[in-house]
Structures are given as C-alpha cells and as structure tokens.
Amino acid sequence: MSGYTMEPATPWEISPRVLPPSDQWSPAFAVPAPVCRFENFLGAERAAALLEYAIAREEEFAQGTVLDPLTGQVSRKGRDSLVLPVSSEVFSSHLADCLPLVQDVIGSRAALTRSLTVLTAHGEGGHFGIHTDASRVRDVSTAVSAVYYLHRTPRGFGGGQLRLYDTVVRDGRARPAESYRTVEPDHDTIVFFPAGAFHEVVPSTCPSGRFQDFRFTLTTWISGEEPAPGTPDPAAPRIWQWLADAAEGTRPLHDLTEDHDGARPVPLPRPGPRTRLGFPETSGGPGA
Structure with a gap:
C-alpha cells in the first residue's frame, strides 16, 4: 500500500509569462x-574455428584503406x-537466414542480393574515423552493413567499440549528430545497421602487441541491384532517406570498378524456410 495520501489534483494554467507563445515550430531533431x-x-565451435583461421593468416593481412569521395584516391x-x-x-548462409528478421527490425524493404566481406584486425591504436559505407555499396539508401566480432577470451585488447551516430534533421536537411x-x-x-549511418571504431589498445590478442571482425556490406539515377524509393522509411541524404557527401563521384580493399561481391543465397534463430521467414524479406 502506498505511503502517500491520495488527493484530487488541482489543474494549473501555465501563463504566457512563464512560457511565451512561439512564432513557429522548427526544432532540429536527432x-x-x-x-x-x-x-x-x-555458435562456439564455428566462432572458435573462424578466429583461429584469422590468426593463422597474419602474414596475408594488408593495411586497410579509405577512398576520398572527391578525388577517388585511395589512402x-x-x-x-x-x-x-x-x-x-x-x-x-547465416546472413541470408537472419536477414528477413533483420530487415523487419531495422525497417528495410529493399531486395538485397549480394555481399562484400573483409576480415579486419585492430591492434594497438587501431581505429577507423567517422565515416559511412557509401563507397562500399551500390545504393546507400537501401544497403545494410554488418559487423561480426571475434576475439580470444579473456580479451587481449581494450577499446575498439563501435559508435553509431544519430542523424540530425533540420528544415528537411540531414547531417550527422554529435550524439551516438x-x-x-x-x-x-x-x-x-544502415550503410548510410555515420559510425566509427574508437581506438583500441593491445598491451601484448601479439596478433592473436587483436580485435577481429568480419565486416560485410549487403546491397541490391543498381538503382535508377535520381529515383529514390518513395516507399522507403523516412529515416533511411535521411541517412542517405546525410551520407551523400561521402559517396564517390566516380563509378568504382572494384573495392578499394580488394573485396569481391558474391551473390547472397536465399534464406531457408526457417532461420537458424528459429524465426519464420517474413513476407516482406528477400526471397518472399
């Protein structure tokens, strides 16, 4: 039983002196x-095998690159x-099986048919500044980015978190926010998450300096067919359109013949009748 006495509330008017009337309603929202x-x-067995695969190929890794959206130069x-x-x-197959559920959750309606994947390793000071994945996909307004994490237990590194930035919209224009x-x-x-979302990998530390103690990921970009120029999907959720608008300045001006890190696109298989997570295939996902 509550220790407070229940009494009828008295309504109060907040006068214009306290809250003056506004001339217009035009806030920026994140x-x-x-x-x-x-x-x-x-699962534990596959994850352990994949981690050992990555560690065993230390000599085959190369320095990751970025693509300048204006000049097209790799650096x-x-x-x-x-x-x-x-x-x-x-x-x-795991990606394809869970993708219908993922698209339901994040509000994607596009038909996604191919993927591009790289293994990454971050050691002492490893990082990736604020960016979008517009240089990796055909249509940043529909593509999905996926980051799968691997590391030894206990962790041999610190930091390395992903920051996923909000999008600020003011007067119909979108840009990355400071919040994340x-x-x-x-x-x-x-x-x-949407490939058009601004994100970064914060610096990591690795006291031992050993490759097996690094932060590993499988990073994948999932996209569909080439979009028609200048024809955004009117059925796309508004947040996806805002994200694409904010990311447009990071899209390369020139058509790319290949990925700047050397990854090659592969067809995404159709999802099975039931995903490995035990959820039925949704009617709005690819392959429906």
Whole structure:
C-alpha cells in the first residue's frame, strides 16, 4: 500500500509569462539509426574455428584503406587497421537466414542480393574515423552493413567499440549528430545497421602487441541491384532517406570498378524456410 495520501489534483494554467507563445515550430531533431544485434551468431565451435583461421593468416593481412569521395584516391587517412578480403558460404548462409528478421527490425524493404566481406584486425591504436559505407555499396539508401566480432577470451585488447551516430534533421536537411550509441565488440556477436549511418571504431589498445590478442571482425556490406539515377524509393522509411541524404557527401563521384580493399561481391543465397534463430521467414524479406 502506498505511503502517500491520495488527493484530487488541482489543474494549473501555465501563463504566457512563464512560457511565451512561439512564432513557429522548427526544432532540429536527432534520429537514431536503426540497429539490430545478435549474440551467439555462429555458435562456439564455428566462432572458435573462424578466429583461429584469422590468426593463422597474419602474414596475408594488408593495411586497410579509405577512398576520398572527391578525388577517388585511395589512402589510409583516418584509419589504422589490417584487412583480408574473404568469402564464406557458411557465413553467407547465416546472413541470408537472419536477414528477413533483420530487415523487419531495422525497417528495410529493399531486395538485397549480394555481399562484400573483409576480415579486419585492430591492434594497438587501431581505429577507423567517422565515416559511412557509401563507397562500399551500390545504393546507400537501401544497403545494410554488418559487423561480426571475434576475439580470444579473456580479451587481449581494450577499446575498439563501435559508435553509431544519430542523424540530425533540420528544415528537411540531414547531417550527422554529435550524439551516438556504443556497441561493444563482444565475441560471436553481430550488429546490423544502415550503410548510410555515420559510425566509427574508437581506438583500441593491445598491451601484448601479439596478433592473436587483436580485435577481429568480419565486416560485410549487403546491397541490391543498381538503382535508377535520381529515383529514390518513395516507399522507403523516412529515416533511411535521411541517412542517405546525410551520407551523400561521402559517396564517390566516380563509378568504382572494384573495392578499394580488394573485396569481391558474391551473390547472397536465399534464406531457408526457417532461420537458424528459429524465426519464420517474413513476407516482406528477400526471397518472399
């Protein structure tokens, strides 16, 4: 039983002296990017095997690059990480099986048909400054980015969190906000978000300096067919349109013949009748 005496409330008027009338309603508002995260994505056995695969190929990793959207030049500015282009039928099947559920959660309606994947490794000082994935996909207004995390237990590194920035919209124009959400790089977890969302990887530390103690990821960009120029999808959720608008300045001006880290696109398999997570295939996902 409550310790407070229940008495009828008396309504009060807040006078214009306290809250003067406004001439117009024109606030800027911050919209969080939709995100979907799964734990135990591959399972202990597959995750352990994939981690050992990555560690065993230390000599095959190369320095990760970025692409200047204006000049098209490849550089390492704002990024310190190692990359190895890869593909995997098993991993692609897991992506395809959960993608209908992911699209329901994050509000994507596009038909996504192909993926591009690299293994990454972050050691002492490893980071990736604020960016979008517009240089990785055909249509940033529909594509989905996925980051799958791997590391030894206990962790041999610190930091390395993903910051997923909100989008500020004012007078119909969008730009990245200063506010963000943080995703921890936990082993055998994966996070999905729109490729147009601004994000960064904060600097990591690795006291031992050993490659096996680095922060590893499988980073994948999932996209569809080439969009018609200048014809945004009117059925796309408004947040996806805002994200694409804010990311437009990071899109390369010139058509790319290949990925700047050497990754190659592969067809995404159709999802099975039931996903490995035990959810039925949704009617609005690819392959419906």
